[in-house]
Amino acid sequence: MVALLALTAYGAGDALDVVPGVLTTAGSDDRSAVPRVGAPPTPPPATPRSPAASNVSGPLVVDGTAVLPAADEVARVPGRAALAAAVAGPLRNPALGPSVALVVQDYATGAVLLAIDAARPRVPASTAKVFTAFAIASSADLDARALTSVRSGPAADQITLVAGGDTLLARGRGTPTAIAGHAGLADLADQVARELARSGRPSVRLTLDARAGAGPAYAPGWLTADVRLGLTGPVTNLALAEHSAVPGRPSPADPAEATAQAFRAALVARKITVTGPLTRLRAGRLGAELGRVESAPLGQVLQRALATSDNALTEALARRVAVAQGAAPTFASVTAWIRGRLAAAGVGVNAVRLADASGLSRASTVPAAQLAAVLALARQDAYRSSFGDLIANLPVAGLSGTMTHRFRTAATVAGAGVVRAKTGTLTGVASLAGSLVDADGRLLLFVVMADRTPGPPVGGIDRSRAALDEVVAAVASCGCR
Structure with a gap:
C-alpha cells in the first residue's frame, strides 16, 4: 500500500525536540536550510490529512x-x-x-x-x-474533533465559552486545510455576534467553562527553568496555537484564560459590549448553543x-x-x-x-x-x-x-x-x-x-x-x- 507522508510546513517558531536547559531552535523545521551534498532534496509540503490506509512499508x-x-x-x-x-x-x-x-x-x-x-x-x-x-x-477515534463552543447562561446576561480540548485555535479565522489554526476565534465570534443580535442582546458578561478534563498544569519533576525558557507549557484544554511554547517564548501561565480574553476582544470588535471581568464557571446549567468551531481530526493533531x-x-x-x-x-x-x-x-x-x-x-x-x-x-x-x-x-x-x-x-x-x-x-x-x-x-x-x-x-x-x-x-x- 502507498503511504502518503503528511509533510506539514511548520513555522520557524516551532520547538522541535529542543533540549531542556538549553536555549536552542536547532531542531526546528527551517525550510530555508540548504541540504548538504548527498542529502535528498526537500519536497514541497503536502496538505496534511488524517492517517488513512497508509503502511509503514510504503514509499x-x-x-x-x-x-x-x-x-x-x-x-x-x-x-x-x-x-x-x-x-x-x-x-x-x-x-x-x-x-x-x-x-x-x-x-x-x-x-x-x-x-x-x-x-x-x-x-x-x-x-x-x-x-x-x-x-x-x-x-x-482518530477522526474525532475537539469542540469549542459558546452557550447562553448560566445567568440571563451571561454567555459561556466552553473548552473542549482544542489547544491549537487561531486568533483570527480558521484555515480548513491547517492543523494548527484549523478552527478560529473569529469564526466563533461571528456566529455568536449574529445570535446575540438576533435575540436583541447587545451587552453580555463572559464566563469561561474550562472544567472538562481540568487537572494539574505541570508534571512532578518538570523543571521551572524549562517552562520559563519555553521548552514546554502548561497542560490545558483550551489555547491558541500561538500560545504553544517555543524556546525564548514561553506559553501564557493560563492559556485558557488568555484564549477567553482573545475571544472577548473578538466580540468587542463585532460591536458586542462585554461587561465586567471574565469569570470562571464553577457550577450552573448552560442554555442554548450560540456558536461552535471544531479542531482538525485527532489523528492529524x-x-x-x-x-x-x-x-x-x-x-x-x-x-x-x-x-x-x-x-x-x-x-x-x-x-x-x-x-x-x-x-x-x-x-x-x-x-x-x-x-x-x-x-x-x-x-x-x-x-x-x-x-x-x-x-x-x-x-x-x-x-x-x-x-x-x-x-x-x-x-x-x-x-x-x-x-x-x-x-x-x-x-x-x-x-x-x-x-x-x-x-x-x-x-x-x-x-x-x-x-x-x-x-x-x-x-x-x-x-x-x-x-x-x-x-x-x-x-x-x-x-x-x-x-x-x-x-x-x-x-x-x-x-x-
Missing part, C-alpha cells in the same frame, strides 16, 4: 510522486553476526557514553535481529511519546505532536482521551492508563515507569525492548491503519519534523530519506525509535537509547545526536549477510 509520496522507494518485501533478512559487526564501531563512539541500548527488529516477521542491553530501563526522553501515541491510536515533539500538546491529547475513557485528569492516572493500554496489547510493563505522557520527565524509565515491542504493534492488523499510520508518518531523516537537520553528514547520509523516527533529547539523553529500509530493501524497526551521554568536549547535544545517527546509518547502509 514516501508527495503530490502523487514517489520520492522515496518502498521496502522490498522479499529482500533478505540481515544476519545477526554481520549486523552486530556493522554497528560495533559506531556504538563505541565516546559521545554516546557508557549506557547504550540497541534493538533491531524485522518488520515482516517480527523477529528480533539484534538486542544489545535492551532489558535495562533507561530514560527515553521524547521517544516515550511512542507509548502515548499507541495508547491514543489504539483506543480513540497527534501526528503534529509527534512531528514537532510538542510536550504540552502530547500531554493535552493524552489527558483528553484518557479522561474520556474513565481516567482522572492527573499525570499519575493518565500514565497508568497508558501502561494499561500497553498491557492490554500484550506488552510487558513491569519495567516501564512513566512520570508523564511526553517524556519530558527524567523520572520516566523504559527498556529499549519494550519500546521496540510497541513499535512492532504497527505490524498487527488491529493497529495497522491507526498506530501503524502514525509510525509510517514519523519524521523522515533529512526531510521533515525533528529529523529535518539529521543524517546530513558523510557518516550518516546513508540514513537520509530511509529512516523514519521519533527523536528523544534531554541533556545527557539521546534516543531514536522508528523504522528504516536497509541497503537490500528490507524494512526494519529499531530503537537506540543512550542516557548517560557526556558533555563537551567529548560529547554534548550535537555530538551525541550525530553519534546516535551513525549507529542507525550503519544499520541502514548494510546488507549484513
Whole structure:
C-alpha cells in the first residue's frame, strides 16, 4: 500500500525536540536550510490529512510522486553476526557514553535481529511519546474533533465559552486545510455576534467553562527553568496555537484564560459590549448553543505532536482521551492508563515507569525492548491503519519534523530519506525509535537509547545526536549477510 507522508510546513517558531536547559531552535523545521551534498532534496509540503490506509512499508509520496522507494518485501533478512559487526564501531563512539541500548527488529516477521542491553530501563526522553501515541491510536477515534463552543447562561446576561480540548485555535479565522489554526476565534465570534443580535442582546458578561478534563498544569519533576525558557507549557484544554511554547517564548501561565480574553476582544470588535471581568464557571446549567468551531481530526493533531515533539500538546491529547475513557485528569492516572493500554496489547510493563505522557520527565524509565515491542504493534492488523499510520508518518531523516537537520553528514547520509523516527533529547539523553529500509530493501524497526551521554568536549547535544545517527546509518547502509 502507498503511504502518503503528511509533510506539514511548520513555522520557524516551532520547538522541535529542543533540549531542556538549553536555549536552542536547532531542531526546528527551517525550510530555508540548504541540504548538504548527498542529502535528498526537500519536497514541497503536502496538505496534511488524517492517517488513512497508509503502511509503514510504503514509499514516501508527495503530490502523487514517489520520492522515496518502498521496502522490498522479499529482500533478505540481515544476519545477526554481520549486523552486530556493522554497528560495533559506531556504538563505541565516546559521545554516546557508557549506557547504550540497541534493538533491531524485522518488520515482516517480527523477529528480533539484534538486542544489545535492551532489558535495562533507561530514560527515553521524547521517544516515550511512542507509548502515548499507541495508547491514543489504539483506543480513540482518530477522526474525532475537539469542540469549542459558546452557550447562553448560566445567568440571563451571561454567555459561556466552553473548552473542549482544542489547544491549537487561531486568533483570527480558521484555515480548513491547517492543523494548527484549523478552527478560529473569529469564526466563533461571528456566529455568536449574529445570535446575540438576533435575540436583541447587545451587552453580555463572559464566563469561561474550562472544567472538562481540568487537572494539574505541570508534571512532578518538570523543571521551572524549562517552562520559563519555553521548552514546554502548561497542560490545558483550551489555547491558541500561538500560545504553544517555543524556546525564548514561553506559553501564557493560563492559556485558557488568555484564549477567553482573545475571544472577548473578538466580540468587542463585532460591536458586542462585554461587561465586567471574565469569570470562571464553577457550577450552573448552560442554555442554548450560540456558536461552535471544531479542531482538525485527532489523528492529524497527534501526528503534529509527534512531528514537532510538542510536550504540552502530547500531554493535552493524552489527558483528553484518557479522561474520556474513565481516567482522572492527573499525570499519575493518565500514565497508568497508558501502561494499561500497553498491557492490554500484550506488552510487558513491569519495567516501564512513566512520570508523564511526553517524556519530558527524567523520572520516566523504559527498556529499549519494550519500546521496540510497541513499535512492532504497527505490524498487527488491529493497529495497522491507526498506530501503524502514525509510525509510517514519523519524521523522515533529512526531510521533515525533528529529523529535518539529521543524517546530513558523510557518516550518516546513508540514513537520509530511509529512516523514519521519533527523536528523544534531554541533556545527557539521546534516543531514536522508528523504522528504516536497509541497503537490500528490507524494512526494519529499531530503537537506540543512550542516557548517560557526556558533555563537551567529548560529547554534548550535537555530538551525541550525530553519534546516535551513525549507529542507525550503519544499520541502514548494510546488507549484513
